[in-house]
Amino acid sequence: MTSAASNEAGFHITVEPSGRHFTAHADETILAAGIRQGIGLPYGCKDGACGSCKCKKLSGNVTLGPHQSKALSADEELGGYVLTCCAHAQSDVVLESRQVTEAGAFPIRKMPVRVLSMSKKSHDVVKLRLQLPAGEPLQFHAGQYVEFILRDGVRRSYSMANAPHTLAEPGTGIELHIRHLPGGKFTDHVFGAMKEKEILRIEGPYGSFFLREDSDKPxxxxxxxxxxxxxxxxxxxxxxxxxxxxxxxxxxxxxxxxxxxxxxxxxxxxxxxxxxxxxxxxxxxxxxxxxxxxxxxxxxxxxxxxxxxxxxxxxxxxxxxxxxxxxxxxxxxxxxxxxxxxxxxxxxxxxxxx
Structure with missing residues (x-):
């Protein structure tokens, strides 16, 4: 159904060949709706810049927001491809993405973290360890990332450099590798002012970069x-x-x-x-x-x-x-x-x- 009444309830999004399905409202991107409902859609930047979320649209109508041509070219758009991170459903939609499996995604959570340690690995790379709140384990796939939520609401994304099982080791925390980008809002702080025991806020896990264990390919x-x-x-x-x-x-x-x-x-x-x-x-x-x-x-x-x-x-x-x-x-x-x-x-x- 694609009537105004169905719009209030949301449009039905189906992802083939897995058959996973979820509901998306017209005021949210298809990707945001999928993440909200635990669907493991592929994605990276969430800003129309990287192309990781590109899917083939098999049926239905969407409107595409601003995006970079290197992420989705005009020819790809004509060929029926969409970026779910900037696509809004205007009807029920069927997408094709073979990266989506029957498995659900881990819940996304906001939490405070404390800086455990900072160690320079090179002149412009710091290894940062962050302590998670006691009794609040972070579930994630090895390879996923978290977002720092800065004081003004701006976000910065960094991949976790350790696997989930390592969190069981006392004092480990999550490990991040931060490269200094001079003039960067967050990295200037990391390299210039950050101290151990500082409290930060993160949200995660995000991302679809993790090992596909159902394959035996090299x-x-x-x-x-x-x-x-x-x-x-x-x-x-x-x-x-x-x-x-x-x-x-x-x-x-x-x-x-x-x-x-x-x-x-x-x-x-x-x-x-x-x-x-x-x-x-x-x-x-x-x-x-x-x-x-x-x-x-x-x-x-x-x-x-x-x-x-x-x-x-x-x-x-x-x-x-x-x-x-x-x-x-x-x-x-x-x-x-x-x-x-x-x-x-x-x-x-x-x-x-x-």
Whole structure:
């Protein structure tokens, strides 16, 4: 039904092929409605900037709000694709998203957290540990993120760098990797004024970047910069669960120090015999004495894999890396589009682009 009466009750949204369904009101985005009702829709930035929430519309009418053309091109829009983060239902709608499963999402909660510790991992990366309230466990998938709610209501998103099982260890808290973006509202505070025991507010978990455990396909993990944070959580989860699927981690940075937990990765190799590690540096200088792989990290994968048709790829980091990887792996290496899972680290500057 698509009458005014049905609008008051909300429009019926169905996601195929899982058959998951929920109700969306005209004054909320389809994504917001799905999150509110525990439907695991894919998404990233929630601002029309990254394209992670792109779905094929099989039937129904929607209006699309402002978005970037790199997230949804005019040709894709003509082809029936929508971004659920800026799409409002105007009738009952049927979407296609093979990333949606029958499993429900974890409840999203607001909570205060206390800064447990801050440790510099490089000149512009801090590892932040946050203590959760006693008796209020945060349920999440390894790879998901939380949002900081700042005093003025502005939000900033950061991926959790540890797996859920690690929270059982006393004094662990959730781990975040914060890169300093000079002039950044939140990161200037982290690097200039934040102190241990400071109280912050977070909300989460968010995101659809987590290991699909119903597959036995080999895995390519692609990280640029602090995109390593959720990948680290995936690796911890895989080790804890005994996931023995072959996995290759490609971690890219401009200079060797950008691979700020390189030693940690090497320490995991002995414990995870099916894990390979390929660090890649794009702007090494002679004094770095870098003898490893050079160039762009997403291209290193293409140099090593002529055919990705039987793989899953998990990519995280700068939007240019994630976008290039998805395009090239699908178009040039045969990767099925629905086997590419990503979390593009979209900054406020990225969101301001046309």
């Amino acid at each position: 895995i390519v993990l692609l990280a640029s910069g602090t995109g390593f944070a959720p990948v680290k959580a995936l690796l911890e989860h895989m080790k804890f669960k005994g996931v023995d699927r072959p996995a290759t981690l490609y971690w890219g940075g401009r200079r060797p120090e950008d691979l700020y937990m390189d030693d940690w990765v090497h320490s995991q190799l002995a414990q995870m015999p099916n894990l390979r590690y390929v660090p890649v540096i794009s702007n090494a200088v002679p004094q770095d004495n870098w003898r490893g792989r050079t160039g762009f990290v997403h291209r290193a994968v293409m140099e090593d894999f002529a055919d990705l048709s039987g793989y899953q790829v998990y990519a995280c980091g700068a939007p240019i890396v994630v976008d290039s990887a998805k395009h090239d792996y699908v178009a040039k290496r045969g990767l099925p589009e629905d086997e590419f899972f990503a979390d593009a680290f979209t900054t406020e500057a990225d969101k301001a682009l046309p």
